[in-house]
Amino acid sequence: MKTAPPFSFPVSPALATKLAKLGIVRDADLVLHLPLRWEDDTRITPIRDLLPGQAAQVQATVREAHVAYRPRRMLTVTVEDSGGVLGIRFLNFYPSHLKLFQPGVSFRFSGEVRGGFLGLEMVHPRFARADDDTPLPTQLTPVYPTTAGLGQATLRKAVERALTAPIVDTLPADWLAELGLPELETSLRLLHQPPLDCALGELESRRHPAWQRLAFDELLAQQLSLATARRQRTSRSTRPLPARRQLTAAFTHALPFSLTAAQTRAWREISADLAQPHPMRRLLQGDVGSGKTVVAALACLQAIENGFQAAVMAPTEILAEQHYRKLAPPLSALGVRCAWISGSQKKSERAAAWQAIAAGDADLAFGTHALFQEAGSFQRLGVAVVDEQHRFGVGQRLALMQKGAEPHQLMMSATPIPRTLAMSFFADLDVSTIDELPPGRSPVVTKLVSAARRDDVLARVTDACLAGGQAYWVCPLIEESEKLQLQTAQDTYTTLAEQLPDLRIGLVHGRLKPDEKQAVMAAFLAHEVDLLVATTVIEVGVDVPNAALMVIEHAERMGLAQLHQLRGRVGRGSRESVCVLLYESPLSELARVRLKVIFELTDGFEIARRDLLLRGPGELLGHRQSGLPMLRFADLERDVALLEAARDLAQRCLAGHPDIAARHMERWIGIMPTFHMMNGSPCSIPGRAGLPTHSRSRARCAAGSATMVR
Ligand code: ADP
Ligand code: MG
Numbered sequence: 001m002k003t004a005p006p007f008s009f010p011v012s013p014a015l016a017t018k019l020a021k022l023g024i025v026r027d028a029d030l031v032l033h034l035p036l037r038w039e040d041d042t043r044i045t046p047i048r049d050l051l052p053g054q055a056a057q058v059q060a061t062v063r064e065a066h067v068a069y070r071p072r073r074m075l076t077v078t079v080e081d082s083g084g085v086l087g088i089r090f091l092n093f094y095p096s097h098l099k100l101f102q103p104g105v106s107f108r109f110s111g112e113v114r115g116g117f118l119g120l121e122m123v124h125p126r127f128a129r130a131d132d133d134t135p136l137p138t139q140l141t142p143v144y145p146t147t148a149g150l151g152q153a154t155l156r157k158a159v160e161r162a163l164t165a166p167i168v169d170t171l172p173a174d175w176l177a178e179l180g181l182p183e184l185e186t187s188l189r190l191l192h193q194p195p196l197d198c199a200l201g202e203l204e205s206r207r208h209p210a211w212q213r214l215a216f217d218e219l220l221a222q223q224l225s226l227a228t229a230r231r232q233r234t235s236r237s238t239r240p241l242p243a244r245r246q247l248t249a250a251f252t253h254a255l256p257f258s259l260t261a262a263q264t265r266a267w268r269e270i271s272a273d274l275a276q277p278h279p280m281r282r283l284l285q286g287d288v289g290s291g292k293t294v295v296a297a298l299a300c301l302q303a304i305e306n307g308f309q310a311a312v313m314a315p316t317e318i319l320a321e322q323h324y325r326k327l328a329p330p331l332s333a334l335g336v337r338c339a340w341i342s343g344s345q346k347k348s349e350r351a352a353a354w355q356a357i358a359a360g361d362a363d364l365a366f367g368t369h370a371l372f373q374e375a376g377s378f379q380r381l382g383v384a385v386v387d388e389q390h391r392f393g394v395g396q397r398l399a400l401m402q403k404g405a406e407p408h409q410l411m412m413s414a415t416p417i418p419r420t421l422a423m424s425f426f427a428d429l430d431v432s433t434i435d436e437l438p439p440g441r442s443p444v445v446t447k448l449v450s451a452a453r454r455d456d457v458l459a460r461v462t463d464a465c466l467a468g469g470q471a472y473w474v475c476p477l478i479e480e481s482e483k484l485q486l487q488t489a490q491d492t493y494t495t496l497a498e499q500l501p502d503l504r505i506g507l508v509h510g511r512l513k514p515d516e517k518q519a520v521m522a523a524f525l526a527h528e529v530d531l532l533v534a535t536t537v538i539e540v541g542v543d544v545p546n547a548a549l550m551v552i553e554h555a556e557r558m559g560l561a562q563l564h565q566l567r568g569r570v571g572r573g574s575r576e577s578v579c580v581l582l583y584e585s586p587l588s589e590l591a592r593v594r595l596k597v598i599f600e601l602t603d604g605f606e607i608a609r610r611d612l613l614l615r616g617p618g619e620l621l622g623h624r625q626s627g628l629p630m631l632r633f634a635d636l637e638r639d640v641a642l643l644e645a646a647r648d649l650a651q652r653c654l655a656g657h658p659d660i661a662a663r664h665m666e667r668w669i670g671i672m673p674t675f676h677m678m679n680g681s682p683c684s685i686p687g688r689a690g691l692p693t694h695s696r697s698r699a700r701c702a703a704g705s706a707t708m709v710r
Contacts, residue, residue, distance in 0.1 A: 009161045018150040019158070028667055030162035033155075034191050034214070034633070035142035037204060039126075041110055042136055042196060047084030050113045050120050057110040059132060060086060065101035077101045079109070087121035106131050140194045159192060170217070170664040179216070179645060187213040206635070215634035216642045219424065221668030222631070223650035224661050226427035231654070233428070234278045238406050241308060241382050242275040247301040250334050255294065257438065263291050266432035270299050270410060273430065274383065280408035283426060285417055286434030287604035288568025289441065292412050295434070296385045297327050299410050304336055304363045308382025311407075313369040315388045317343060317514040318521060322543060323387070324366035331364060341367035344514030381407045388414060414568075415561045416604040418612045420636040423643055435605075444571035444579050446599050448555075451584045457551055458499055460580070465503050465530040469575060470547040473533045474566055475509075476554030485535060486511050492553070493533045504528065509535040536562060545573035555581035555598075556591035560611040563598045590614070613637055 006026040011019070024030055045056040060079035068076050075097055077088040088109060090097060101107075111125030144155045167185040169176075176183065187210035194203060202208045206215075248271075252259065259267065266284060273280040286292050300310035312327070314320035321342070328338040339353045339362035356362040360379035365372075369386070384407045411429070422431055449457060461471050475492045478485040486509055493507040506529035508520045523529045525544050532547070536558075550570045555563060563581070571577035583595060597610045634642065653661040 007162075008165065011158070015150075015154065015158070018147055021147045022145065022150075027162040027165065030159050031167060031188055032214075032668075033144060033159060034188075036145050037143050038140040038194055038200060039110060039143060040200075041108075041141050042138060044108070044136070047081050047086050047120070050084075050086070052113055052115040052120065054113050055111065056113055057108055058086060059106065059108050059130065061106045062101045062103050064103055065098060067098060075101075079107070085119065087116055087118060088125060088127075089116075089121060089123045091124065105129070108134075139196065140198070140200070142192055142194075163189065163192060170660065170667055172660070175649070179649075181213045181216055182209050184213060184217065186210070206633075206638075211633065212639075212642065215631075215639050216646055217664070218631055218633045218668065219639065219643050219646035220649055220653075221665055222424060223427055223646045224653060224665050225669065227650050227654055228661075228665075229428040230281075233281060236279060236406065237277050238279045238408065239306075239308070239382065240275050240277045241303050241306040241408065243271045243302055244305045247305040247334055247336070248298050251298065251301055251330065254330060254333070259294065260291065260434070260436050260438055262286070262434040262436040263295055266434050267295050267298050269430070269432045270295065271302055274299065274302050274408055279406045280383075280410065280430075281428065282409070282430045282432060283411045283413060283417075283422075284432050284434070285413045285422075287416055287437065288414055288565055289572060290434040290437055292414070292434060293323065293326065296387075296410060296412060297331065299383050299385060299408075300364055301331070301334075301336070303382030303408070306382065308380045309357070309360070309363055309365070309378050310383040310385065311365045311367075311372060311378065311381060312385045313367060313372055313387065315369060317368050318508075318517055319387060320366055320368045321514075321518055321521075326543070327364075328366070337361065337363045339365045341365060341372070342514055343368070343370075344518070383408045383410065385409075386411045388412065414565060416608045418605065418609040418636075420640055420643060421612060423647060424631070424634075424636060427647070440574060441571055442574060442576050443602060444567055444577045446567065446579045446581065446602075448581050448583060448595055448599055451553075451582050454582065457580055457582065458496075460578075461531060461549065461551065462500055462502060464549045469549060470524065470527065470529070470544065471531050471549035471551065472547055472566075472569060473531055474550065474552040475533065475535050477536055477557050477562075479557075482510070485509075489533065489535050496531065496533060500531065503530040505531045505533060507533045536566070543572060544569075546575075548573060548575035548577040549580070550578070551580045551582060553582045554584060556583040556587055556595060558594075560594050560597060560607055560614070563594070564604055564607050567598070568604075 007016075007030075008027050016025075019025070019030075022033065024033055040055075041057050043057065044059045045054075047058055047060065050056055050058070058079075058081060060081045063078045063080050063085070065075065065077040068074055072091070075090040075093040077090075079086050079088055086109075106129070107127045108130040109122055109125040109127045111122040113120055113122060115121075142156065142159075143152060144159070146152065146155055167188055169184045171184075173183075190198070190208075190210045191203070191214070194200075199208075203211070266286075270280070270282060270284070273282055284292055284295060296312065300312065303310045312320075312323050314323055321340075324338070324340050328340070332338055337356070339356050341350060341353050341357075345353070353362070353365070357365050357378055365378070386409060417426065417431075461473070464471055473492065473496060475485070475489045478488055489507065489509045493505065497505050506520045506524055508517055508524075512520070520529070520532070524532045524547075527546060548570050550566065552558070552563070552566055558566075567579045570579055581595060581598070583591070587595070593614065597607060601607050601610070636643065650661075653664070
């Protein structure tokens with residue numbers, strides 16, 4: 001079991017466990033575990049010189065301590081030095097604290113000074129036993145992100161131990177000079193132990209060259225590992241599926257429209273990839289309604305005309321069924337045998353579908369991703385289309401891949417991916433972008449309406465429906481509780497049914513059984529329902545051109561991507577489309593910014609960029625589900641130039657200096673292991689658990705306490 005000791009100094013098993021929680025399993029990880037902030041404990045301020053609002057350290061003796069109960073339970077300690085008295089308050093404390101603060105015992109307290117009711121005070125200062133002659137630190141004190149039960153002092157000592165060894169730079173000095181970046185060793189030592197004269201502001205804003213060096217190295221490691229994954233993939237072989245232009249040509253001829261230039265471009269790229277003897281990993285991105293489905297169908301057809309099978313997977317049953325319902329008729333007309341795998345099917349039906357797939361009697365299979373994991377295998381799977389790929393976990397995608405030889409993969413994302421994200425997290429994929437909408441779309445008019453004017457909105461919905469249109473009513477999102485969400489949807493449905501007796505109203509939500517859901521959607525599409533009350537299950541992919549009005553209740557609770565997706569459900573026909581965003585006042589600052597963005601912008605790429613700015617990549621990518629590691633030091637918006645430089649250097653490294661590439665990845669891979677697993681590319685380097693934190697959440701921690709919040 002035991003391998004070489006990961007640390008160069010003794011680490012108890014208990015400490016090792018806690019360190020591992022922070023992603024630290026070896027010296028190199030400790031060295032790269034950088035402070036959140038620094039504290040200046042190098043000076044003592046006499047109590048009489050303290051000013052409210054100032055951060056300071058005092059050396060003082062306890063005069064008295066007691067637990068007070070008004071206005072709430074707290075520990076109150078009065079301390080003094082030779083020239084003054086200071087109040088100390090702890091709102092959270094243990095009984096042991098009271099024993100600690102014995103009259104006459106000396107401590108050092110550091111914290112922010114405030115003008116309290118009875119004079120100056122500190123609330124929850126840091127404190128340590130210290131006498132007048134206890135030496136003061138001569139450097140700024142780093143405060144590290146940590147985890148429960150792991151104190152700063154222990155962590156600090158561990159980092160110091162790790163720092164005693166020399167730090168070998170992974171990059172040659174002349175490259176650094178060219179890049180204008182400082183040496184790694186200098187940078188790391190400066191960040192862990194900044195000299196007293198260091199500009200703290202620059203350090204804290206992370207614009208200091210030392211931070212830039214770390215951000216660059218992190219980005220370079222990311223680029224190197226993704227580029228390596230790409231190289232590995234292109235060195236694996238799979239069956240080429242050259243364009244035969246039989247089914248594909250027949251399909252495009254049969255379409256009631258011609259492809260847009262952007263669709264044609266994307267299709268050419270995909271078609272060329274499929275003809276290669278290496279597995280395709282291409283991301284097809286385009287704004288809502290840009291027409292990705294047709295392009296995906298063409299990819300499937302190129303596989304089928306080569307005698308292979310294809311699969312179309314979607315994250316939800318509704319979406320999978322939409323694909324099936326839309327594509328199966330025109331494709332069947334071309335002789336393609338389609339199979340439908342659904343959770344709501346009878347067991348026997350599903351078994352029959354799987355049997356057809358396994359026997360090669362079905363050419364194209366539709367279903368949710370979960371279903372494809374379940375059982376069965378394809379006889380000759382050539383192409384897998386994965387819709388909304390960012391919603392799938394890496395593991396899920398791999399599961400499909402293990403069924404038979406490696407198929408070509410086309411991933412579709414309805415959420416446009418900002419350029420910097422595509423360049424970083426998706427660097428191992430090829431990307432096709434559909435950057436134009438089909439002609440004849442009437443732009444959606446967005447209206448922001450206070451919930452106080454709900455009656456006007458109801459009148460508008462009635463008018464639109466009585467004039468032959470249809471509408472969506474999207475219920476508020478209740479993130480905390482699915483049960484409440486469901487309740488809200490049902491209440492909304494009941495209320496609207498009472499208020500709008502002239503309309504035929506339907507309800508769809510996530511808790512309906514798949515066949516019930518499907519029945520409601522079919523009724524809406526057949527215009528047997530005028531107004532569809534829905535939870536955000538309709539967020540993706542639903543396509544009912546006659547629905548030109550959408551009302552979103554409590555729009556202030558929703559994220560930008562979600563609002564954009566929802567709004568994309570209307571504006572699909574020739575009718576003038578309207579999206580009414582009902583909001584409840586007062587708005588939080590963030591909600592106000594979001595509503596302003598969605599009101600002013602319609603371009604999905606620009607909206608995605610704003611979203612990235614507001615939320616950071618972790619949330620944008622759905623980090624938890626996807627297992628993507630986050631960047632800890634680099635900020636994609638701030639560090640675009642570094643990102644570009646890292647991308648170029650990664651190419652240069654891999655082409656001519658594999659030793660440098662290997663050395664650099666070895667240093668960083670410990671904390672960015674899953675890059676090798678991303679996007680379905682199997683990895684050769686064993687992975688570890690994901691990262692504890694990333695730059696945004698860290699910034700949040702920095703504002704709070706030293707304990708890391710997850
Ligand atoms: P999305 O990119 O959001 O998945 P879809 O593929 O669902 O978009 O397409 C949206 C709608 O646009 C569909 O009704 C589709 O038939 C239609 N469409 C796609 N391509 C074109 C085109 N070139 N011209 C006109 N309509 C198109
Ligand atoms: Mg779609």
